Amino acid sequence: MLQIPPIEVTVWIEKLEDRCKYDAASTCSSNISLQDLIEISLDRQATTDALSLNLINLTNGPARGSGSLRTNIAALYPNHTALKENILTTNGGIVGNQVVLQALLSPKDHVICMYPTYEQLYQTPTIIGAEVTLWRLDGANEWALDLDFLRSSIKANTKMIILNSPNNPTGAYLSRDMQKSIVEVAKEHDLILFCDEVFRPLFRLDDQNQVPGSFLELDYENALVVGSLSKAYSLASVRVGWIASKSSKLLESRRGGSQR
Template identity: 45%
Template sequence: MAKIPPFDVEQWMDKYETIPGVLNVAETCCSSISVQDLTRFNTRQNAPAPLDLSTRLTYGAIRGSDELRRNIAALYEHGSSSLPFSPDSVIVTQGAISANHLVFYSQIGAGDHVICVFPTYQQLYSIPKTLGAEVTLWELKEENGWVPNVDALEGLVKANTKMIVINNPNNPTGAIIPTSILAQIVGVAQKHDIILFSDEVYRPLFHSISAGHAPPSVVSMDYKKTIVTSSMSKAWALAGIRVGWVASPDEGIIKDITVARDYTTISVSRIDDQIANYALSPEVRPGLIARNLELAKTNLELLDQFVKDHASVVSWVRPVAGTTAFMKFKIGDKLAEDEEFCKHLLDTTKVMLLPGSKCFGHGETFKVFVRIGYVSETAILKAGLRQLSRYVKKYSLK
């Protein structure tokens, strides 16, 4: 097994986000809420509390409670797939980060080949490499709106290709893979009998897509060898409960992941399971996602106006989903180098952004990009953009 490389995005966040007075506009979760806040979204009369305080704190249901897995399964029931999908198709994990790890640990090994979109969350290409797999990066292009090129994908497939990894909506760009392109990717996977794994942790935060045009989950697309992961952290504003999941219509894949999971964690906290179940219940889920979509729309307009106000020195592909955007800044007549820019910005203004090449696409390809997270509290984003505006005027317009 190869040595595990540093997880750069987490290292960067750990190092800088606790600086006193930092304006953290690198955060990727919708502005977090409390359990008390959660109760305000419940439309049921005389609704039970999110927590049953009489519950004995045993290990609980090993794969996640039936109620929670039923509510998670309901998130995937609206596609066109004829494949059966039920609570048995879902395993609850400690966050999406654990879910992703279990997918690779159970499915990938030495001699396998993995194709992964790029830029993306580092875990998605670093972990299979540490497991001995060959990893080919399927590069997304800014000029294509960060939408993957399926013709390029066909050229990357090898005889030993075991898995294609996508991230939809994409972190860090905020782009989506449209339904027509997603169908082509499914077709490539099906043609070559390859597992298609989609990290969908930002689903269903499709804040800038008209009704009916959001892409489906890959487990809703009539191909059995599909896997998705997600969590309560990003779109659901509940990172603190550390609940995620793996879902697949393939019983063999679910069995493999269940076996692997026994070596990592027996179960999730019964308290966390109850809160997640409450949040995803039919009475609470619509109000919660509506709150987060509205926050995303409000904050994205603020960020869009910032880009327009500084169009001579700031550029981007406007995100349509999720909570992040990939941006470029000019210093004088040159594009700013990402890590140097982020450190200087933090030192002089306490505004925290993330460097693109260090955290999402190692090497030179994304060295002029930085990631911003814009679905934090609106007041924090406003304060951060004010400072960023002052910085841009001082250092860029020379």
């Protein structure tokens, strides 16, 4: 069985968060109550009914998550980018990341991972036995990425590009032009493009017309993204995350499968 060691930053936060006066380390927005959720709902009665314990059916549901939940998650992607069939629900974003990495990578693979980022995204491939090249954000250049480095780092066994946008911990995000350029490289080499998007849609932008889309919105079949209600939506306690992809092969893959 694959042994996953603790994520060090999580251990550090858990040791200190209850004893500190000011918490500048946590990555979640302040959680809201169920009543807060009802108050901001577009249909308060429908939300109240949906949250009523007396109306919740406690039987086993579909393995991918309920149809209504997946439909609502798909609606978070504009212009009908995603349908419920493109969504696989998970117990928070961290489980979504783990499922993707363990299902699609094997010891023979090489991955290129944005860095710095959430430790899980580069440590899990390493634990699996895959070779990891860190694609470093340039702090002296507004946390930009060097596309030439990406191109020069691709090997015969490269299988996946791993991204995190908006980025944890820098807050940097990939522009639309950069997204398109990365997709072009992935297409050229038939690579899986995986992006942790749990902080969408939090962007520091003056012009809302410049908000970059999800990688799911770009025309690339071998793209997967992970989302969550924990970060931008202030609903960490509900533990709802998801994997989204246009590729049914990727969503149905098993560990070490042949899908590239």
